[in-house]
Amino acid sequence: MKGIRQLAEQLNISIGTVSRALNGKPDVNQETRRRVLAAAEELGYVANQSGRSLRQGETKVIGLMIESSMEAVENADNFFLGVTSGLQSVFACHKLDLIMLPCPSDEDPHEYLKRMVARRIVDAMIISNTQRFDRRIDLLSRAKIPFVAVGRSLSPGNFPWIDLDFEGVAERAVDRLVARGHRRIAITAPSSDVNLGHVFLESYRRALARHGIAFDPSLVIRVKSSEQGGYQAAHELLLLEERPTAVILIYELMAIGLYRRLMESGVMPGRDLAVIGFRDAPRARFLNPSLSCFRMSLYDLGVALGQTLLAHVPAYRAFYPEGGRNIVWPLELVPGESDAFEIATAKRSSSG
Amino acid sequence: MKGIRQLAEQLNISIGTVSRALNGKPDVNQETRRRVLAAAEELGYVANQSGRSLRQGETKVIGLMIESSMEAVENADNFFLGVTSGLQSVFACHKLDLIMLPCPSDEDPHEYLKRMVARRIVDAMIISNTQRFDRRIDLLSRAKIPFVAVGRSLSPGNFPWIDLDFEGVAERAVDRLVARGHRRIAITAPSSDVNLGHVFLESYRRALARHGIAFDPSLVIRVKSSEQGGYQAAHELLLLEERPTAVILIYELMAIGLYRRLMESGVMPGRDLAVIGFRDAPRARFLNPSLSCFRMSLYDLGVALGQTLLAHVPAYRAFYPEGGRNIVWPLELVPGESDAFEIATAKRSSSG
DNA sequence: ACGCACTCCGTAAACGTTTACGACTGTAGG
DNA sequence: CCTACAGTCGTAAACGTTTACGGAGTGCGT
Secondary structure, three states, X not given: OOOHHHHHHHHOOOHHHHHHHHOOOOOOOHHHHHHHHHHHHHHOOOOOHHHHHHHHOOOOEEEEEEEOOHHHHHHHOOHXXXXXXXXXXXXXXHOOEEEEEEEOOOOOHHHHHHXXXXXXXXXXXXXXXXXXXXXXXXXXHHHOOOEEEEOOOOOOOOOOEEEEOHHHHHHHHHHHHHHOOOOOEEEEEOOOOEHHHHHHHHHHHHHHHHOOOOOOHHHEEEOOOOHHHHHHHHHXXXXXXXXXXXXXXXXXXXXXXXXXXXXXXXXXXXXXXEEEEEOOHHHHOOOOOOOEEEEOOHHHHHHHHHHHHHOOOOOOHHHOOOOOOOEEEOOEEEOOOOOOOOOOOOOOOOOO | OOOHHHHHHHHOOOHHHHHHHHOOOOOOOHHHHHHHHHHHHHHOOOOOHHHHHHHHOOOOEEEEEEEOOHHHHHXXXXXXXXXXXXXXXXXXXXXXEEEEEEEOOOOOHHHHHHHHHHOOOOOEEEEOOOEOOOHHHHHHHHHOOOEEEEOOOOOOOOOOEEEEOHHHHHHHHHHHHHHOOOOOEEEEEOOOOEHHHHHHHHHHHHHHHHOOOOXXXXXXXXXXXXXXXXXXXXXXXXXXXXXXXXXXXXXXXHHHHHHHHHHHOOOOEOOOEEEEEEOOHHHHOOOOOOOEEEEOOHHHHHHHHHHHHHOOOOOOHHHOOOXXXXXXEOOEEEOOOOOOXXXXXXXXXXXX
């Protein structure tokens, strides 16, 4: 099957009519439409996307940019696949297709995005891993490509985003730990160019202040959000003169390294040190003691991302009157064994 | 920047010359080319992909089809992201781009692929999750779209594939366990429409036979390759009259459920029951006792996939004279604690 | 008989590129 | 001076669609 012309020829109809029939335009006879659809089905005809999008200036494809560096692979695990499902359930309503655009690890994400945008291979984009100052946001705004970012940014100008509620996570983690009698609570944070780390840390400080606990900079451990980072974090914690009784991890993968280093020194997580993590409860269950952690439904997040995005695409805006608002995505705590103990303090009588 | 026409106009050159200059065609003056490239860079001009691919009938894009069903998400973890890196390192040499095509969970993979192929959005495809009889292979062969499959299939006709060496895994697992004195070795297998399971099981039988151990069908546990499947597998194992002393898991994620069920009954993995798994050592380290498992470099696998694919694309065949061969990809064993004990048997003196 | 509205369909022009072809130089060889 | 040729470049035709426009036919009211 070469193209619409062969199909028209076969049916003794003009290509214009065939096109109209296939695209559901009103001015075509019922019977003619039936014949066209039948023939198309039989011959397996599907419109060539290049021709179509050349003509109408849109591709009906939404791009999800992801990073495929080794480090990103380690960390992302099933995050993107998870949101993909949700995204597709939204896009399917509008016959939009989703493709994932993996930025090569040796290419600058900004350059990569520029290339993809300029080639006009997608109508809209979802970007993630937002940096504190992210030039991609400028790029997309300037090019007038609708987009939504997962993660806020400090780049100037308003733009659509959905961000995970790190503030809530840090606050609730601190609250939970303080309620169990902890006063010295350590926290891990990534390098500060990722906006996430900044927000996370700020609300940790606020929560401490709320409980009248002084902020101790030595309890902020700056390591990579990886297994190795967790190992190193534990190492640094053990070196502190006055050891913390609890630690908040920004990423649950770190727990594996953390546990290992702790056990090497005979410190038992869940008994000698409380641990709370973030993201992906399934993986948290691999651990022993199981990790208390904050998680979310990736599917639901995908749905929200899709709706927010389409609310900013002129052609679909009408379908999502409420969808334009930025969302701080709530996380739910899945309690595990890693912080299931209480500390006896001066202010608080032991409950065990 | 609208298009090549504006660029030509700006330079007082015909669009033909501009196109030739940008595409490195020989018949264009050095100075002219310099000017064109400079102007394109400055104005941020990049050729519209639709126009280009419409004209030349190729898109310079390779598609990697993945499945985004919830189950697939659970299982795939970072497999695709991992191979993506390797693929891109190959494709980058030829200025080819890779996109991932996630098949929606509610769409038939065959139909989805048909749509994507017919739209001519990609020049070649990588498919995975090959079924024992997979219509996608017919489809791609018939449409003359170059492709490579990760996983063999029994579909008729030769086609390029790379398969993981499940035969070797099953054999070496059995060998290793037998060497430690095990005689009753259970194995898990997925439903039989996935070709993988069939191959896996066959070589398990062969390996047993080689050691003179009778095949016992009750030791083949057919469960889903998931955490829940692992739980159920353990449950079934515990019900057997004559309990096995070892079990081979086809997917390491099952280990978490297996461990849990075992411990509920006071059976200690790594002491009372040997466990060997497959795929993804990082995750295996989450477990306690750590899981012995067979793993591979996803990056290297990606490179091999890329080369095999391009060896079957006419335009690039010349670069990969050796690349046409199908590969049975070897796995390496990463020993853990889960099978680090020996069994005293009649034929074998205890070594502890 | 005429005009009008309505339904259906064909025609042809776009969309942005690439590329075959030929035209125009200037130069060298006869 | 004529021819051949290499180096440049412009022209225009494709590629496969969609869609604005208009035409043909029909039915209906006047």
